[in-house]
Amino acid sequence: MNLYEEIVKRKEKISLIGLGYVGMPIAVAFSKKAKVIGFDVNKEKVDMYIKGIDPTKEVGNNEIKNCSVEFTCSEEKLKEAKFHIVAVPTPINEDKSPDLYPVKAASKTLGRNLTKGSIVVYESTVFPGVTEEVCVPILEKESGLKCGRDFKVGYSPERINPGDKVHRLETIVKVVSGMDTETLDIIAKVYELVVDAGVYKADSIKVAEAAKVIENSQRDINIAFMNELSIIFNKMDIDTKAVLDAAKTKWNFLGFEPGLVGGHCIGVDPYYLTYKAEQLGYHSQIILSGRRINDNMGKYIAENTVKSIIKSQKVVNSSRVCILGFTFKENCPDTRNTKIIDIVDELKEYGINPIIVDPVADKEEAIREYEVDICDINEISDMDVVILAVSHKEFKEMSIKEIDKLFRNEENGKKIIVDVKSILNKDIIIKLGYNYWRL
Known part of the structure; x- marks a missing residue:
């Protein structure tokens, strides 16, 4: 009986x-198909899960x-498992180099509790x-076991899209890899228990690692x-x-x-690939150029907001600005590596301290990571500028009247709307007399 069969039989x-x-x-x-241990070093997070939150x-x-x-x-519980999946963040440092600390720390923890006959599969994005x-040398050092003899490894890049209720673990084809044919077969069968798409x-393993980093690098370049x-x-x-609406009428134009x-993916993964390329003596041309453009967009939006304020004959550093949205994407509480903070920081350079509203964002995380307070939209009034930064469902459903309540009571030509995600109907907004700008 191999490990897959033992997992299915809950042994x-x-x-x-x-x-x-x-x-x-x-x-x-996986808990619907097998016995599962969920481990995290964050006790507060684990306690929330235990409470059903x-x-x-x-x-x-x-x-x-x-x-x-x-x-x-409790890391000792890991000794009870034989099939381990490592899914920790892989961020970047301030100098844009890969920060492998989380995956190294996870490997050390797992290594201390690794038993013979185990398979370890990494899902974290890496080069x-x-x-x-x-990872393997860390596992060997901490466990005293030998990879290939006492335990095996594989890699299966995560493709979960946070906040996406359509493209889920079950509906996305799962790329799997293993250090040998037997390991690959077991890993594939285990994932097939939960991945309906196959x-x-x-x-x-290196092919699977490379596939992951180019998926997001390609998207980054296109954006x-x-x-x-x-x-x-x-x-x-x-x-x-x-x-773009006109161009999209052609069948092969990418939307x-x-x-x-x-x-934690598109804005990070390209740096993992270019870092490895640099080690091999190749300096990326296209990938890093795309990164520079995307990394500067927050500053660009802030600058155009200031230009709109000046055109409206308002005093820049006394203008009241509200930013609707702070998470890195719509309908998701995750604020990790949000680029909204770039808009905030750039506006502060002009003496503007924007007020931020986000009904979805993790407020504690926003304070801890960025020292940003998230306000309730009902507290907002007398604004000069409203920046629609994230297309949360709550913002997309707002009527023009609801948006208008956020502004000062003055003529529409003085009310500035910066529509980063093109949520609003431009023709209607301009017809109503608002000062409107979008990407």
Whole structure:
């Protein structure tokens, strides 16, 4: 009987190391098919899961409350599992180099509790070579075991899209890889228990690692192209959205749009690939150019907000600005690597301290990570500028009258709307006399 069969018969357990936006949904999904241990070093987070509270809003409180995952922050519990999935964040440092501390720390913790016959699968985004060249030596050192003889490893890049209720773990083809054919077969079968869309067996662990970083790098480059077009068309006084709507009528035009690129994937993964390329003596041309464009979009939006204030003959440093949205994407509480903070910081350079509203954002995280207070929209009034920064459902459903209540009581020509996500109907807003600008 191999490990897969033992898992199906609930004789062996699966462990999830890292219970964030990726790890927690995986743990819950597997708990419907097998015995699962959910481990995280954050006791506060684990306590919330034990109480049936889902702070990520990825699966919901009911799913958490009714699942059979054994949530714990006690690392010794990992000894009870034989199939381990590591799903911890892989951020970047201030100099844009990969920060492998979380995945190294997780490897140390798991290594201390690794038993013979185990399989370890990494899901964290890394550059090619990290699993075998960085993680395996740590596992061996901490456990005293030998990879290939006492335990095996694999890699299966996470593809969960936070806040997306359509593209879920179950509906996205899962790329899997293993250090040998036997390991690959077991890993594939285990993931097939929960992934209805099926699995794709990559040729090697490095191929799977590379596939992950190029998925988001490709998206990043395409968005950078849209952002550059937006900058060019703005100088030409041409509406970018109108241009894209026209271009999209061609069957093979890619439907990307300009915007802020933050979060823990698209704005981070390209740096992992270019870092490895630099080590090998190659300096990225296209990827890093795209990153520079996208990293500067917050500053660009803030600058155009200030230009709109000046055109409205208002005093810049006394203007009241409200930003609707602070998370890195719509309908998701995650503020990690949000680029809205770039707008905030740039406006502060002009003496403007914007008020931020976000009904979805993790308020404690916003204070802890950015020292930003999130206000309730009912507290907002007498604004000169409203920046629609994130297309949360709550903002998209706001009527013009509701938006207008946020402004000072003056003629519409003095009321400035900056529509980052093109939520509003431009023709209607301009017809009503608002000073309107969008990417």
